[in-house]
Amino acid sequence: MRVVVTGMGAVTGFGYGVQALSDGVFGRKSSVRKNTLFAESNGEPSPVAFLENVPPEVVSRADHFIRTAVKEAVDQANLPLPLPALEVCVASLHGNVDVWCQARVGGRKGSPDLWELGADLWPQLAERFNVTTISTACTASGLATGRCLDYLRSGVASVGIVAATEGMTPFLLEGFKSLRSLAVGNCRPFDANRDGLVLGEGAGVLVLETLEHAEARGAVPLAELAGYGFSSDGTANFTSPDPAGRGASRALTEAMRDAGLSGLPDSINTHGTGTKLNDRMECVALRRVFGDDVGNVPITSCKPAIGHTFGAAGALELVCSVLSMQRNEVPAILTLEEPDPQLGKLDFVYGRSRLQRQDTIISMNSAFGGTNSAVVLRRLSP
Amino acid sequence: MIGQLVDTVHIVDAPENIDTAYAAEVDWSQGYKLNPDSRLALVGVGRILKAVGNIFGAGGAERDRVALVLGSDFGSLCSYESFFNGLTRKVAQPLPYTHALPSTPTAALSIFHELHGPTLTVSGEAEVGVSAVRVAQMLLAAGRCDKVIVGCWHAPSATTAKAGLADTAQLLLLLLEQSNGERRSALQPGDLAMWSGGRDGRTCVEVLNEWVAGHRQQFEAPIRMAS
Numbered sequence: 001m002r003v004v005v006t007g008m009g010a011v012t013g014f015g016y017g018v019q020a021l022s023d024g025v026f027g028r029k030s031s032v033r034k035n036t037l038f039a040e041s042n043g044e045p046s047p048v049a050f051l052e053n054v055p056p057e058v059v060s061r062a063d064h065f066i067r068t069a070v071k072e073a074v075d076q077a078n079l080p081l082p083l084p085a086l087e088v089c090v091a092s093l094h095g096n097v098d099v100w101c102q103a104r105v106g107g108r109k110g111s112p113d114l115w116e117l118g119a120d121l122w123p124q125l126a127e128r129f130n131v132t133t134i135s136t137a138c139t140a141s142g143l144a145t146g147r148c149l150d151y152l153r154s155g156v157a158s159v160g161i162v163a164a165t166e167g168m169t170p171f172l173l174e175g176f177k178s179l180r181s182l183a184v185g186n187c188r189p190f191d192a193n194r195d196g197l198v199l200g201e202g203a204g205v206l207v208l209e210t211l212e213h214a215e216a217r218g219a220v221p222l223a224e225l226a227g228y229g230f231s232s233d234g235t236a237n238f239t240s241p242d243p244a245g246r247g248a249s250r251a252l253t254e255a256m257r258d259a260g261l262s263g264l265p266d267s268i269n270t271h272g273t274g275t276k277l278n279d280r281m282e283c284v285a286l287r288r289v290f291g292d293d294v295g296n297v298p299i300t301s302c303k304p305a306i307g308h309t310f311g312a313a314g315a316l317e318l319v320c321s322v323l324s325m326q327r328n329e330v331p332a333i334l335t336l337e338e339p340d341p342q343l344g345k346l347d348f349v350y351g352r353s354r355l356q357r358q359d360t361i362i363s364m365n366s367a368f369g370g371t372n373s374a375v376v377l378r379r380l381s382p
Numbered sequence: 383m384i385g386q387l388v389d390t391v392h393i394v395d396a397p398e399n400i401d402t403a404y405a406a407e408v409d410w411s412q413g414y415k416l417n418p419d420s421r422l423a424l425v426g427v428g429r430i431l432k433a434v435g436n437i438f439g440a441g442g443a444e445r446d447r448v449a450l451v452l453g454s455d456f457g458s459l460c461s462y463e464s465f466f467n468g469l470t471r472k473v474a475q476p477l478p479y480t481h482a483l484p485s486t487p488t489a490a491l492s493i494f495h496e497l498h499g500p501t502l503t504v505s506g507e508a509e510v511g512v513s514a515v516r517v518a519q520m521l522l523a524a525g526r527c528d529k530v531i532v533g534c535w536h537a538p539s540a541t542t543a544k545a546g547l548a549d550t551a552q553l554l555l556l557l558l559e560q561s562n563g564e565r566r567s568a569l570q571p572g573d574l575a576m577w578s579g580g581r582d583g584r585t586c587v588e589v590l591n592e593w594v595a596g597h598r599q600q601f602e603a604p605i606r607m608a609s
Contacts, residue, residue: 001567041472085571093483095505097462100541104466109544115455115505130576132513135484135505143502147517150524154569171462174469175479234445234496238480238489250446250498368480369489371501 001153004221004380006214007077007207008319009069011165012306013049013200016068018076021316022323025305025331026353032186032198032307038170046177047185049200049307050168059111060096061167065203065312066118070163074125077207080217083159086126087151090117090133091140091164092311098169117165125161135311138271139230140164141204142314142365142373146228148208158213161205164315168201172310179239187274187308189301189333190283190348192340197273200307204315223322226261226360226378229254233370240277241366245285251372252289252364259360259376264290264297266358267330267349269321271365272301273308274335278366283343285372295345298354300324304334314365314373321361321377330354384519384566384573385530385558387601391430392591393422393553397538400425400551410494417461417481418551419537420490423452426553427491427531434557437529446498449527452488453504453514453534455586456547460539461486487535499527508581510534511554511590515575518558523573525565530558536585552587556594558601 010017013031014024024031031049040046051061058064074081095114103110112119115133122129134144141164148160166172176182176199183196206225214221231254233247241248256262270282286294302320309316324330336350364374393400397418404413404421407428413421427450431437438445461481468475480486485503492501500521504514511534518532533555536548543549577593584592 041469041474092505100462101466104463104541105470113507115507115510128571130516131506132517133505133510134502136488136501136503137483137485143500147520150520150526153567154520154523155567156569156571156574170469171466171482174474175465175482178474178476178479180476230500231446232450232492232497232499232501234492234498238486238493247498367485368483369485369501370492371485371489 002211003149003152003208003225004211004214005206005223005225005322006209006219006221007073008322009072009205010316010319011051011065011069012202012316013051017072018319021319025302025320026327026329028332028334030186030305030334037168041174046173046182047198048168051201060099061201062092062165063096063112063117066163066165067121069203069205070118070121073205073207077219079159081125083126084128085157086122086129087148087157087160088122088129088131089144089148089162090131091144091315092117092135092166093137093140094172097171098167101171118163136367136371138310138313138367139365139371139373140311142375143230145314145318145375146230146373149225149228152208152210158210160208162208162315163205164312165203166201166310166312168199173199181275183274186304186335188335189272189274189303190279190339190343191336192338194274194276194279197275197308200309202309202312202316204312204319206315206318221380223325224378224380226376227255227259228375229258230373235370238369241281241370243281245281245288247370248282248285248366248372249288251374252285255362255374255376261360261376264293265360265362267298267300267361269317269361269363270299270301272303274303280343283346287344295347298330298347298349298356300330300349301333317363318375321363325358325361325377325379328355328357330356383600384523385601387598388557388559389430389434391426391555393426394550397551415477416490417486419458419535420487422535422537422551422553423487423491424494426555430531430555430557445496447528448497449500449521449530450488450491450497451502451504451514451518451530451532453506453510453586455507455510456539456542457535457537458482458484458486459541460537463540508584508586508589509577510586512575512577512593519574522558522560523566523569528560532556532558534586534590536587546583547585552585554587554590
């Protein structure tokens with residue numbers, strides 16, 4: 001059973017909508033700037049990618065983002081509503097933590113609850129639906145995408161929605177500041193002078209359908225979701241990935257097997273956070289899977305443009321990958337100036353984007369605790 | 383319904399007793415820093431593995447075929463509270479923040495037991511344990527794993543007290559196995575776990591326990607309770 005993407009929605013630091021994301025990422029812009037959303041504990045505003053024009057009545061940024069992006073994706077897919085059945089896979093690291101924090105201060109029950117993300121949307125879309133919320137840190141939306149793919153392949157539904165969201169909150173930002181994992185300026189994936197990650201917020205939504213269902217109603221697929229894989233490092237450290245890249249390479253191998261991809265992909269959208277350890281691990285993992293041939297695969301990262309959006313990262317990077325396939329253009333790693341020679345000979349795309357046809361793209365993510373995901377996208381149209 | 387139900391472990395105990403059990407049953411030098419949620423999960427998984435024996439194959443060769451799916455509704459909130467209380471004093475502490483990531487217990491289990499297969503954390507409301515079982519069943523049906531340890535946990539906190547939920551630490555785990563090792567298609571809605579009830583003052587573990595009691599005969603093999 002083949003599964004295709006028929007709708008996409010996005011909210012990023014560039015603003016509302018996939019078009020704003022496309023204009024930013026492929027226009028060589030960054031939405032990273034000094035935080036003006038709230039005062040930080042040390043009085044020093046951090047560089048973050050955030051949305052400026054959120055309506056003041058919004059109580060939860062993550063809930064607001066998911067609603068906006070779901071509407072955009074469902075509108076693009078032009079689904080015949082209400083659907084008889086819908087599988088929803090939500091992803092977030094902290095859910096509505098801003099509401100929870102306000103409730104703690106106010107001494108009252110907050111609404112929506114911590115994990116009620118877009119909760120009243122789903123009954124409007126389908127007569128029968130099932131919602132699963134994955135909160136596996138930075139791999140949450142990669143895993144949610146994989147779950148949705150398996151559900152549709154199994155036949156329990158013909159349509160699914162991957163809805164991933166993360167809001168910029170003091171809780172998230174102060175948390176990562178306390179971990180001392182933030183870059184001084186913007187993040188610089190794979191650069192010799194990289195010094196950490198930069199946080200972002202937003203939502204990424206994908207409407208998935210079986211190809212049969214999409215064709216029967218005359219929908220135009222944007223790309224095929226061809227396969228995915230995930231794995232755990234199972235090594236002895238919470239915050240550092242397996243330096244040998246074994247877990248990430250297992251996820252990659254599984255995703256390629258699942259997609260029936262035996263050769264090289266046409267590009268790879270890496271997790272590419274800009275931390276010393278993650279970037280090194282990813283390069284090791286890529287070499288484990290592709291050997292020296294990995295030097296022939298263009299490698300990119302969207303995080304200097306939209307920041308690290310945690311629970312939403314995988315879904316937003318898949319949206320970027322679909323756009324990349326449609327535009328025949330691999331976006332540049334915006335801040336990369338001097339590729340780290342210790343990472344070996346790899347084809348990082350930097351300086352300017354690469355105009356190139358891409359029939360298959362792999363998007364990969366890794367997370368705290370050693371989880372790894374990889375998703376394979378394949379072109380459907382000639 | 384997808385999966386053979388091999389065994390279950392059900393824990394309902396005072397939080398301080400979980401700490402005692404953790405000290406007695408889990409031998410992990412790194413583990414002294416873990417939050418209560420992770421200690422509870424480590425005790426529970428240790429007990430189910432003790433009950434069923436080695437599920438990782440000779441020499442651990444099948445570690446990548448064992449999955450772990452844990453759900454919680456108010457999971458890790460004692461760590462949320464700890465980190466947030468520090469924030470209100472303008473003291474952001476890294477360890478409480480690390481513990482406030484919902485996936486901390488699954489990460490601890492993955493590291494301690496050297497799991498290489500899929501490890502997922504599911505968050506939600508009262509139904510989250512049943513959702514976790516559904517995720518686990520789909521992993522089996524899709525051929526992503528051969529065995530899966532699945533369940534949910536409840537750790538008491540100020541937030542759960544405000545919600546009127548139990549002040550005991552609770553955990554319910556199931557060990558499910560794939561019946562034939564092949565990817566299954568054309569599933570029917572009844573092949574996967576579903577829950578349509580409300581919370582009614584119950585924890586996610588209490589809801590899952592009720593669901594298991596009502597559905598144990600529908601799994602592919604009869605249930606065997608661990609002590």
